[in-house]
Amino acid sequence: MSMKTLQMSNVLLHPDMEKYRSELTSVFPLIDPVVSRLAMLNPLWTFAVTGYIGVSNGRAASEFEVKLDGEVLGTIGTSYMGQKGRVICISNDRIGKARTRSSNYRTSDADKAIVTAKKMFGKMNPNERIAKAKEAAERVVTRGAWNKDRERSTHKEVVQTELIKWATTTGFPMFMEYIEKEALPSIAHKVRTARERLEATNVEMKTIEQVQSNFADGTTALVVKDSGKYLVRIGDNVNLYDDNSLPVDMRMKIGMLKLVENEQYITDMGCKVTDEIFVLLVS
Numbered sequence: 001m002s003m004k005t006l007q008m009s010n011v012l013l014h015p016d017m018e019k020y021r022s023e024l025t026s027v028f029p030l031i032d033p034v035v036s037r038l039a040m041l042n043p044l045w046t047f048a049v050t051g052y053i054g055v056s057n058g059r060a061a062s063e064f065e066v067k068l069d070g071e072v073l074g075t076i077g078t079s080y081m082g083q084k085g086r087v088i089c090i091s092n093d094r095i096g097k098a099r100t101r102s103s104n105y106r107t108s109d110a111d112k113a114i115v116t117a118k119k120m121f122g123k124m125n126p127n128e129r130i131a132k133a134k135e136a137a138e139r140v141v142t143r144g145a146w147n148k149d150r151e152r153s154t155h156k157e158v159v160q161t162e163l164i165k166w167a168t169t170t171g172f173p174m175f176m177e178y179i180e181k182e183a184l185p186s187i188a189h190k191v192r193t194a195r196e197r198l199e200a201t202n203v204e205m206k207t208i209e210q211v212q213s214n215f216a217d218g219t220t221a222l223v224v225k226d227s228g229k230y231l232v233r234i235g236d237n238v239n240l241y242d243d244n245s246l247p248v249d250m251r252m253k254i255g256m257l258k259l260v261e262n263e264q265y266i267t268d269m270g271c272k273v274t275d276e277i278f279v280l281l282v283s
Contacts, residue, residue, distance in 0.1 A: 005036040006049075006061065014048040014065060024049065025058035031076055031088055033110045035064055038076075038117055044068060045121075051077060066121060073121040076113075081106045088113040093132065094120050207267045211279060220270065221250060221280040234282065253280045 005011060005027045013021060027035055039047050051063030063077035074092030081087045090113050091104035098120075099105070105116045124132065167175055179191050214220045224231040230241040232250070241247075246254075257264075257272040257280075265271045270280040 005032055005039070008036070008039050008047075010039050010043055010045060011035065011047045011064075012049070014050045017049050017052070020052060020059055023058045024052065024061060026055065026060045028053055028055075028060040028062040028078065030078055030086060030108075031062065031064075031110075031113075034076055034088060034113045034117070037110075037114050038066075041118070042068075045073065047076075050075070053078075066117075068123060071123055073123070074117065076117065079104070079106050081108075084108055090116050090120070092120060094128065203267060204265060207265045208271075211265060211271050211281065214281060215279055219282065221282045223250065223254060223278040223280060225254075225276045225278075249282075250280055254278055 006024065013024070017024070026032075035047055039045065046067045047064045048067065049061040049063070050065045051061070052059040053062040054060075063075060065075055066073045072092070074090065074095070077089045077091075078086050079089035087106045087108045088110065089104050089106050095105050095116070096103035105113070105120075107113050107116075179188050183191070211220065215222075218235045220234070222233045228242065230246050230250075232239050232241060232246075241250075243251075253266075253269045256266055256269050257278050258275075260266060260272055262272055262274050268281060270278060272278055
């Protein structure tokens with residue numbers, strides 16, 4: 001029966017399945033009577049094999065796409081249904097809209113599957129065609145807007161990147177001239193203040209980077225104040241000092257760092273970690 005079904009004039013292979021032609025030996029027994037009967041009753045319908053299940057002697061066709069005049073009427077395949085196990089599955093948009101629990105009709109009875117397919121497979125009526133067209137249009141319109149917005153963002157990013165590059169180099173004097181001569185006083189004040197703070201921050205950043213680099217290399221002085229004494233480590237060397245023996249350069253730097261908050265840096269001095277711990281830049 002299976003080979004006979006595959007040899008029917010309106011049963012064919014989907015282009016994606018052509019590579020399995022020599023291995024396709026049968027139609028899966030569960031759906032074979034459904035496909036063969038419908039193909040016989042509807043000679044103008046085409047049944048294209050779109051899926052298979054491996055069997056002992058090759059592959060058995062297990063899914064078919066049904067068309068009439070190029071229009072997809074639905075699919076015939078298999079599915080699982082609780083304790084019943086593998087069952088026949090009939091599906092198309094019309095069935096999906098008519099059912100609430102699932103988007104397809106599943107049964108183990110070939111006759112019921114045939115009746116459902118005969119009833120539900122058919123060319124779309126005008127209302128169905130309009131509804132399907134609306135869905136397709138919505139997908140295209142939504143995707144089109146999203147794709148174009150992404151394209152626009154890409155172009156905008158290129159322009160903004162080059163604009164910022166120009167504005168921070170060649171164009172910066174022109175920008176500052178505009179700020180001084182044409183910008184609103186409030187904006188000019190805001191830009192001047194930000195520029196001053198930026199310059200100060202750049203200096204602070206250089207100090208931080210210098211301390212970090214020297215600390216990683218072990219060339220800073222790690223000072224721990226403990227009970228009036230100073231434990232000082234430079235590289236692998238550790239020395240103990242008191243107020244009188246602590247080198248003047250270190251004493252001066254610690255004195256300056258004591259004036260700032262914890263975790264603050266002073267240019268050419270170092271960093272105050274806590275009230276008792278300091279990292280000093282040394283020559």
